[in-house]
Amino acid sequence: MGSYKELVIAMVRTGIFGFGGGPSVIxxxxxxxxxxxxxxxDDEFGEILAIAxxxxxxxxxxxxxxxxYRQKGVIGAFVGVLAHIxxxxxxxxALLTLVNVLSYSTAVAGMISAVMPVIAVMLGLMAYEFAAKAVKGLGKLLGCLLFVISFVLLQTISIHPAIVIVLFLAYGTMHFKLKNKWPHKSSKQGGMSA
Known part of the structure; x- marks a missing residue:
């Protein structure tokens, strides 16, 4: 279990370096x-991310x-949020007075343009790692099929992401139950034929 110091340092880092909003902080x-x-x-992080x-x-x-909360209970939850924000x-x-001056600066525009690809790469790497775990657990065919279904639901039909997440969480519980039943049945059949 981590200390308050580790919690504060970690959340301050994520709050300060998380340029671009929520998805870039993940x-x-x-x-x-x-x-x-x-x-x-990592698996628990994926579950927490889906619920969040x-x-x-x-x-x-x-x-x-x-x-x-996971590290220090209710007080830890308050400390984590405060350290983050x-x-x-x-x-x-502190920078509010400089916003008008900096908004027209070419140097600031250049820095923002330089940071955007880094964020895209970080998000892409995280998505790849989650996709690799999904394919490992589900298989290539089912993993790709579920990706296509989620893409269609989110981009074509424009269903709210929370609904898609809940649907896939529900499917995930059924998938593992079915997966656990299949080897059990095949081992019984193997025992009968012997």
Whole structure:
């Protein structure tokens, strides 16, 4: 179990370096929780991410609250959220007077343009890792089929992402139940033929 110091450092880092909103913060939170401090496993992070996406509100603060709660209970949840949002709020207040000047600066526009590909690569890498785990657990054919179905539901039909997540969570519970039954049946049949 992590300390308050680790929780504060991790959430301050994700709050300060999470440029671009919630989706860009997710790889940073994953790195802190899974790779650096080993608070949770990668599979659990994926489950938490799915649930956080289904709930209303900013995803980064929900993740910070969950990780804080997981480490230190209710007080940890408050500490995690505050550590995640307070530094950014203070920076916004401090830089508010410079916004008009900086918004027309070519240097700032160049920095923003330089950061965008990094965020895209981080999100792409995380998506690839989750997809690889899904294909490993489901198989290539079923994994690709479910990807196509989710793409159609989200992009073509425009169903709310929370509904799609709930549908796939429901399917996931049924899939593993069915998967556990299949080897059981085949072992019985193998025993009968012997």
């Amino acid at each position: 790889p940073l939170i994953r790195y802190e929780a899974v790779s650096r401090y080993h608070w949770i496993e 996406n289904a709930l209303p509100g900013p995803i980064a603060t929900k993740m910070a609250a969950y990780l804080g 307070v530094p950014t709020c203070l920076a916004m207040v």
